[in-house]
Amino acid sequence: MLYPGVQLYPLRPLKVFLAGVLALLAACAAPFDPDTRLSVDVPTRAEIAGVPLIRQEAFFCGPASIAMVMQWAGADVTQDQVAALAFSPGAGGTYTADMIGSSRRLGQLAVEIGTFDQLLAEVAAGHPVIVFQNLGLGVAPVWHYGAVTGYDFDRDEVYLNSGQEDRMVMPFAVFERTWRRGDYWGLVVLPPDRLPVSVGQTQVLSAAAALERVGQANAAETLYLTGAARWPDNWLWLFGLGNARYAQGDLAGARRALRQAQALAPDIPEIRANLATVTAELSG
Incomplete structure (x- = not known):
């Protein structure tokens, strides 16, 4: 602007x-x-x-x-x-x-x-x-x-x-x-381990996804963890955490996060698909 x-x-x-x-x-x-x-x-x-x-x-x-x-x-x-x-x-x-x-x-x-x-x-x-x-x-x-x-x-x-x-x-x-x-x-x-107080989780989730887009997967992982602690009932934080860990090659960590996301939202197809991909790669 x-x-x-x-x-x-x-x-x-x-x-x-x-x-x-x-x-x-x-x-x-x-x-x-x-x-x-x-x-x-x-x-x-x-x-x-x-x-x-x-x-x-x-x-x-x-x-x-x-x-x-x-x-x-x-x-x-x-x-x-x-x-x-x-x-x-x-x-x-x-x-x-x-x-x-x-x-x-x-x-x-x-x-x-x-x-x-x-x-x-x-x-x-x-x-x-x-x-x-x-x-x-x-x-x-x-x-x-x-x-x-x-x-x-x-x-x-x-x-x-x-x-x-x-x-x-x-x-x-x-x-x-x-x-x-x-x-x-x-x-x-x-820093991604500290949350603003005047905006809601949708805006913070958007900021976390933006960190992934610019290649800051480690910072995104930290922010997803911070958001998950603040809003533990929203599966999107754990879903994003799984994706950020996957981007860094942490397949076991990605699977843990996606399993936690699935426990919160068992009917979300995107969680099932990503979890299946990670599980297949770990098995291979």
Whole structure:
């Protein structure tokens, strides 16, 4: 969802401009009222420790944001490594689809969110959220990715790691205005043994299947195991687990998972077919 012909700008040369624009927006912004704006119960303040501040290279706000949240989770990845998978030189930035795809090619669970309820629920749960904003004006857009790492209702503040050496602090209403211009697009990027709190299992299952499609069978296996523990009555998790293990050559493990899936759903023909294939290969 990088808009045609729109570049993502490095923040460092634009600090003075942005300071003026954000001050202008803040001057006419009403404080955020969680009682009327939210339908979820979250703490009055939350802040995620340990999300590194990475100063982005020019036009690498997207890769830098992914690197920040992956390093927070313990992965050894740099913004240059992410950019090799995600950055589009012709566009001068990173498309939202490539933000998702590159995260998955790096073995991460990646799911989109699009509401304040989801954003604040994830941050309150300790999950940083990547957001897409226009930090400029309609006549002078400044499209940018950053990672929301905290908020404080009493202080009317949202905290972001935004490609600089210090965190960005924004009033809620200013943050909402800049985020709304990016269609409220947000991305939760987590290791596959950790689940988001604001999306349902269908979206997580889709993310697991996407990991398989990009060749991350090991990460998919971990996510299917994590999902099966969270939703033990749904045979699809064990079915996916069997397929992920089969893709890695673990036939015995695949058979165990498929037998567990069949115990939950004995009438599903796809389970029977896959189980028959695995059993035949083990017998051969």
